[in-house]
Each structure stands twice: as structure tokens, then as C-alpha cells.
Amino acid sequence: MLIAGLFFAIMNVLVKMLPTIPAIEIVFFRxxxxxxxxYAYLRSVRIPLFGNNKKWLIARGLAGAIALSMYFYTLxxxxxxxxxxxxxxxxxxxxxxxxxxxxxKVKPLQWVFYLIAFIGIIVIQGFDPRISFTMFLIGILxxxxxxxxxxxIRKINTxxxxxxxxxxxxxxxxxxxxxxxxxxxxxxxxxxWYLLILIGVLTQFxxxxxxxxYQSEDLSKVxxxxxxSIIYALGFGYVFFDEKFNLMVYxxxxxxxxxxxxxxxYKNKIKGQVGETS
Numbered sequence: 001m002l003i004a005g006l007f008f009a010i011m012n013v014l015v016k017m018l019p020t021i022p023a024i025e026i027v028f029f030r031x032x033x034x035x036x037x038x039y040a041y042l043r044s045v046r047i048p049l050f051g052n053n054k055k056w057l058i059a060r061g062l063a064g065a066i067a068l069s070m071y072f073y074t075l076x077x078x079x080x081x082x083x084x085x086x087x088x089x090x091x092x093x094x095x096x097x098x099x100x101x102x103x104x105k106v107k108p109l110q111w112v113f114y115l116i117a118f119i120g121i122i123v124i125q126g127f128d129p130r131i132s133f134t135m136f137l138i139g140i141l142x143x144x145x146x147x148x149x150x151x152x153i154r155k156i157n158t159x160x161x162x163x164x165x166x167x168x169x170x171x172x173x174x175x176x177x178x179x180x181x182x183x184x185x186x187x188x189x190x191x192x193w194y195l196l197i198l199i200g201v202l203t204q205f206x207x208x209x210x211x212x213x214y215q216s217e218d219l220s221k222v223x224x225x226x227x228x229s230i231i232y233a234l235g236f237g238y239v240f241f242d243e244k245f246n247l248m249v250y251x252x253x254x255x256x257x258x259x260x261x262x263x264x265x266y267k268n269k270i271k272g273q274v275g276e277t278s
Contacts, residue, residue, distance in 0.1 A: 002228060007206035009232030012084060013240055014195045014202070015075045021186055023072035026199065027065065028177035033200025035170035042163055051164040053156050060152035060165065061172025063145045069177070070142035078131045078139070080237035081245070082124055084229055085253050086139035091260055092117055093147030095267075101151040107270065110263055117259025123252030128245065166207065230257060 015026055042049055051057055067090075074083040092114050098104035125136040153165060188196060230253065237243035245253075 001210060004206045004209035005229045005232060007202045007209065009084075009229055009236060011199050011202045011206065012075055012080060012233065013236050014199050015072050016080055016241065018192060018195055019076050021188060021192060021196070022181070022184055023076060024069050024177050025181045025184070025186060026072050026196065027069050027173060028181045029196040030068075030200045030203055031065075031170035031173040031177060033197065034204055035167075035174055037201075037204050038163065038167040038170065042167060047161050047163060049164065049167060051160045051168070053160055056152050056156050057160065057165065057168040058172055060149050060156070061168040061170075062176075063149035063152060064169045065173040065176055067142050067145035067149060068173075070138050070145065074135055074139045074142060078135050079128070079243045079245070080241060081230065081233040081243065081253065082128060082131055082249070083139060084233040085124065085256050086121060086136075087143055087146065088230070088256060088260055089117060089121065089140070089143040090146035090150070092263065093144045094150045095147075095263065097144075097147050097151050098154070101148075102154050107266070109266060113259045113263040113266065115259070116262070117256045120252040120255025120257075120259065123255065124249055127248035127252065 015023075018026060039049070071083070071087055074086065095104065095106055095110065096114070099106060121136075121140070125131050125133070156165065
């Protein structure tokens with residue numbers, strides 16, 4: 001998970017290094033590389049490409065495409081750590097949307113943790129003049145659509161091979177991002193080509209290591225390691241983009257992390273108690 005988080009963090013830096021390339025065009029390149037690599041692997045192990053739950057697979061791909069486009073846009077336009085931190089609200093939106101999509105119950109104490117995280121978001125937006133209300137809203141929407149995508153994955157459950165679910169993201173995203181990019185194309189130049197290719201390759205490997213970590217270790221332990229991404233983002237933002245924050249923004253980041261981590265801890269505690277009594 002630490003390796004996966006590092007690869008994702010480097011990918012975020014590379015996206016921010018491409019301010020003149022439209023976010024959706026970056027998503028197009030990222031999806032193209034993911035499509036080629038996923039297709040080649042699925043064919044090599046002879047797994048059927050299109051699965052059986054096409055409706056939910058397409059919905060997952062569509063929600064993921066919208067979320068990633070908005071997230072990349074925030075990476076390009078607001079401080080790196082702020083964009084990454086706002087995106088960490090996605091587990092909360094996953095739980096809230098799960099009430100309606102997968103009929104998952106949310107305990108009263110979890111709403112307290114959600115409130116802590118949302119207050120942190122308001123603090124960040126209110127005390128950092130570099131984050132406009134529009135960018136703040138786009139970041140929130142990116143986290144919401146990420147939560148929606150995760151719920152569609154949970155709706156599919158174990159009925160599809162994980163690689164088929166991964167494959168549907170570029171399968172759905174490529175034509176949508178391709179059509180938009182065709183009418184709004186900005187030709188990459190020089191090193192931009194290398195950065196775009198690296199974004200796709202790093203993301204694919206990051207997803208591989210993340211999947212391996214979840215397969216190999218207890219969920220709560222692995223999930224807690226994912227929050228090292230905030231440390232990566234703070235460090236890379238300072239080194240590469242000279243990004244600094246005032247004390248209140250750091251407090252807001254801490255509140256968001258506290259709300260999300262406490263929610264994950266509480267959910268795992270409940271699961272543990274259920275397992276002991278069953």
C-alpha cells in the first residue's frame with residue numbers, strides 16, 4: 001500500500017505539471033494506456049472481457065470517468081495537498097450513498113465523524129484563498145462520484161472478476177473522453193508526452209499494488225496506510241510547487257483525516273463485534 005500510495009502521489013504531481021493540457025485529455029491518455037495493459041492481461045489469462053453485469057459495470061465506468069476528470073481538474077488548479085485531502089472524502093460519500101444503493105446502515109456515531117470531516121473541508125476552503133468556491137465544489141463532486149463508483153462495485157460484489165471491473169473504466173471512458181478531446185485537443189509537446197505516458201503506467205501499477213495489499217492483509221491495517229498519501233502530497237507540494245499553508249488549513253486537513261479514519265475504525269470495530277457474536 002505504501003508503494004501504491006507513492007505511485008499515486010507521483011501521478012498527482014505529473015498531472016499538476018501539465019497545466020496546459022485539459023484534464024479530460026489527460027484522462028483520455030490515462031485510459032488509453034490502462035485499456036491496452038488491461039486488455040493484454042485479460043486476453044493472456046483468457047478471462048472474458050465484458051462480464052455479465054454490464055449495466056452496473058458501465059455505470060461504474062461512467063461514474064469513475066466523471067470523478068477522475070474532476071479530480072484531475074482540481075489537481076491542476078488548487079494546492080496539491082488540498083485536492084488530495086478533499087478527494088479523501090470519498091469513503092464518507094461511499095457510506096452515505098450506500099444507504100440508498102446497497103441498503104447499508106449508517107450508525108449515529110458515524111454521522112458525528114462525517115460532520116468533523118465536513119467542518120474540516122469548510123475550514124480549508126475558508127482559510128485558503130487559492131481555493132475558489134467553484135474549485136471547492138468541483139472537488140466535492142469528484143469525491144461524490146468516486147463514492148458512487150465504489151457503490152456500483154459493491155453492487156456487483158464478487159459476481160465479476162476484479163480485472164473485468166478495472167477494464168470497464170477505460171472501456172467506458174475512452175469514447176467519452178475521446179469525443180470531448182477531439183473538439184478541444186491541445187497537442188502535447190516535448191516532455192509532456194512522457195508525462196502523459198507515465199501517468200497511465202504509474203496508475204496501472206499503483207492499482208496492482210493496492211489490490212495486492214487488500215488481498216494480502218487485514219482491511220483496516222491496509223486502509224490506514226493509504227493515508228500516507230496526504231504526507232506525500234504535502235511533501236511533494238512543498239518541494240515541486242512551493243506550496244505552503246497557514247495553521248488553520250493544516251487544522252482542516254487534520255479534521256478531515258480524523259473524521260475519515262475514525263469512521264473506518266468504527267466500522268471495523270462493529271464488524272469485529274458482529275464476528276465475535278456470530
